[in-house]
Amino acid sequence: MKIGDLAKATATKVETVRYYERIALLSPPARTSANYRAYGSEHLARLSFIRRARDLGFTIEAVRELLTLSDDRSQSCQAVDNIARAHLTEVERKIGDLTALRSELDRVVGACRHGTVAECKIIETLAPR
């Protein structure tokens, strides 16, 4: 499997695959005589895992931890749970922030009377009194 095939199979860009190798998230594969990367199914599984975790919004460092944890199948699930819960809390915080922001913006945009900038409520909201 060449890098382009792996990339396609995981909906990843080729450059991103190479980037994951550079930051040691993905182990360097064997090379062909032409120095092309040759991937096997273990790489496909690993990259799929990475992409799903990234899609769920886990940071690269969190993914790195999850990968390490998932490699030791006999270990307790506690650490995995902690990472996921921490991430969930963070996502909830962001939703809260954005929801507050939306109210503000709704208010600001709703106040616009489409006159000149001098009487613009949006600019007024931003400008100091």
Add this chain to the structure above:
Amino acid sequence: MKIGDLAKATATKVETVRYYERIALLSPPARTSANYRAYGSEHLARLSFIRRARDLGFTIEAVRELLTLSDDRSQSCQAVDNIARAHLTEVERKIGDLTALRSELDRVVGACRHGTVAECKIIETLAPR
């Protein structure tokens, strides 16, 4: 007004003020004999505007446009309104994305039975079948 005073007055870091000057969001102020930046009230007003817009999540480039627009008081408010509405749409999109993400994470975290990694539902969700 020295840079530290301006920074304190606008809840901005000194480095950030210098950064805004470097990217020409804030005009270079006069200098004292010791080469210290000397700010006036117009700088304070400008930086306050910038900070409020940033707090509302506008990008630096959007802030730059808003500043330009707010300088021409006789112009129509339309362009301002467009920028704000575009931003509101973007915020709503992000809220949607994060809300979907939260459901996924809720499901995943809720499935954890706190056993070993081998039977961990979180890892199972991430690993390819």
Add this chain to the structure above:
DNA sequence: CTTGACCCTATAGTTACTACAGGGTGTAGA
């Protein structure tokens, strides 16, 4: 006269990629 809090410039680091530049390889059609 020295200590500490400030100020200066210039540069590099952060996150997670993405995009070149400048090359080499492999294969299908004319």
Add this chain to the structure above:
DNA sequence: TCTACACCCTGTAGTAACTATAGGGTCAAG
């Protein structure tokens, strides 16, 4: 056989919006 084209390689720089560091200078109080 030639050549076009899609792919592969390395290395470096760019993105957003700061933040942090190194290595200096200035100023007021004790």
